[in-house]
Amino acid sequence: MQRRIILTGSNGLLGQKLVYLLADRPQIKLIATSRGINRHSLRGGYHYEPLDLLDTEGWRRIFQEVGPTDLIHTAAMTLVDQCETDHETCDKYNVEAVAFLASLCKEYGTRFIHISTDFIFDGEAGPYTERAEPRPLNYYGGAKLKAEEIVQNSGVDWAILRTMLLYGVTPAMSRSNIVLWAKKSLEENKEIKVVSDQWRCPTLAEDLAAGTLAAVMKDARGIFHLSGGEMMSISELVHQVADHWKLDKSLITEIESSSLNQAAKRPPKTGFIILKAQTELRYQPHSLTQGLALVDKQLREGWTE
Ligand SMILES: NC(=O)c1ccc[n+]([C@@H]2O[C@H](COP(=O)([O-])OP(=O)(O)OC[C@H]3O[C@@H](n4cnc5c(N)ncnc54)[C@H](OP(=O)(O)O)[C@@H]3O)[C@@H](O)[C@H]2O)c1
Numbered sequence: 001m002q003r004r005i006i007l008t009g010s011n012g013l014l015g016q017k018l019v020y021l022l023a024d025r026p027q028i029k030l031i032a033t034s035r036g037i038n039r040h041s042l043r044g045g046y047h048y049e050p051l052d053l054l055d056t057e058g059w060r061r062i063f064q065e066v067g068p069t070d071l072i073h074t075a076a077m078t079l080v081d082q083c084e085t086d087h088e089t090c091d092k093y094n095v096e097a098v099a100f101l102a103s104l105c106k107e108y109g110t111r112f113i114h115i116s117t118d119f120i121f122d123g124e125a126g127p128y129t130e131r132a133e134p135r136p137l138n139y140y141g142g143a144k145l146k147a148e149e150i151v152q153n154s155g156v157d158w159a160i161l162r163t164m165l166l167y168g169v170t171p172a173m174s175r176s177n178i179v180l181w182a183k184k185s186l187e188e189n190k191e192i193k194v195v196s197d198q199w200r201c202p203t204l205a206e207d208l209a210a211g212t213l214a215a216v217m218k219d220a221r222g223i224f225h226l227s228g229g230e231m232m233s234i235s236e237l238v239h240q241v242a243d244h245w246k247l248d249k250s251l252i253t254e255i256e257s258s259s260l261n262q263a264a265k266r267p268p269k270t271g272f273i274i275l276k277a278q279t280e281l282r283y284q285p286h287s288l289t290q291g292l293a294l295v296d297k298q299l300r301e302g303w304t305e
Pocket of ligand 1: 117118
């Protein structure tokens with residue numbers, strides 16, 4: 001059977017990695033969509049359609065043209081503090097668009113593979129399994145949780161893949177990430193402040209893309225936690241970045257989250273137990289050391305943010 005896959009957010013970090021994995025496969029017809037022009041360096045083996053999440057007519061047309069077997073929904077308003085200060089836009093992109101896409105999936109018998117976040121949890125009891133009780137601390141987390149509930153109650157065949165603290169590099173990224181930011185700042189001899197009271201499992205974008213592909217090809221159903229396998233504080237992560245690229249660690253100052261005055265509250269300790277994904281999807285994330293080595297190789301090959 002040939003799969004006809006529509007991907008949203010194909011200009012994003014996860015989206016771009018998924019295009020590399022899904023394009024040019026005989027058993028897959030890929031339609032990549034994102035806002036504005038295609039920023040992916042790979043041009044062949046798939047079709048690109050510029051499509052805003054709110055363009056309901058455009059979405060109706062593309063579902064009618066393609067009759068997708070699967071929708072992989074990575075696009076979202078991902079800036080957490082922006083969601084906290086602009087609830088209306090956050091709701092439109094992260095909740096209402098999901099409800100609309102789910103209704104199209106219902107109409108066309110399309111599977112909905114939805115990407116979600118550790119920020120649905122309050123960070124008091126990490127690492128979390130898929131069965132843990134969500135309790136979001138900020139507006140972004142609340143919106144992503146509503147989206148999860150919409151997908152689950154939509155009557156479509158669905159899988160929800162939750163992830164956290166993505167890092168990696170692709171040409172022409174939408175935004176930077178903690179690894180690239182720390183590396184660049186320290187290379188420029190800038191003093192940086194990093195929190196020592198938030199713990200995460202940093203996730204290599206290639207690993208999440210591979211896990212997503214596995215979920216699609218295995219017709220996985222239900223919720224899966226897909227993150228790196230190592231839990232660490234943000235400051236430990238930044239120290240490892242400094243070690244990897246032999247940068248000056250004296251430029252790093254550890255601070256507490258409360259001193260940052262960010263609009264959105266962050267959960268202190270999330271982290272995932274990834275056993276279900278390891279067992280059912282054969283998900284095998286790289287270690288942080290391996291992930292940083294891959295990023296280093298890609299940067300040496302000329303990939304820049
Ligand atoms: N990054 C993380 O640490 C993290 C952690 C947990 C969960 N997640 C989830 O993982 C998913 C992918 O994250 P990511 O880091 O790959 O995100 P990203 O790099 O910010 O990419 C998101 C993509 O969606 C596109 N997009 C945003 N609004 C759109 C709209 N209205 N219409 C069409 N496209 C739109 C963006 O377009 P532009 O390129 O034009 O901005 C961007 O290409 C998201 O669902 C996010 O909630 C991410």
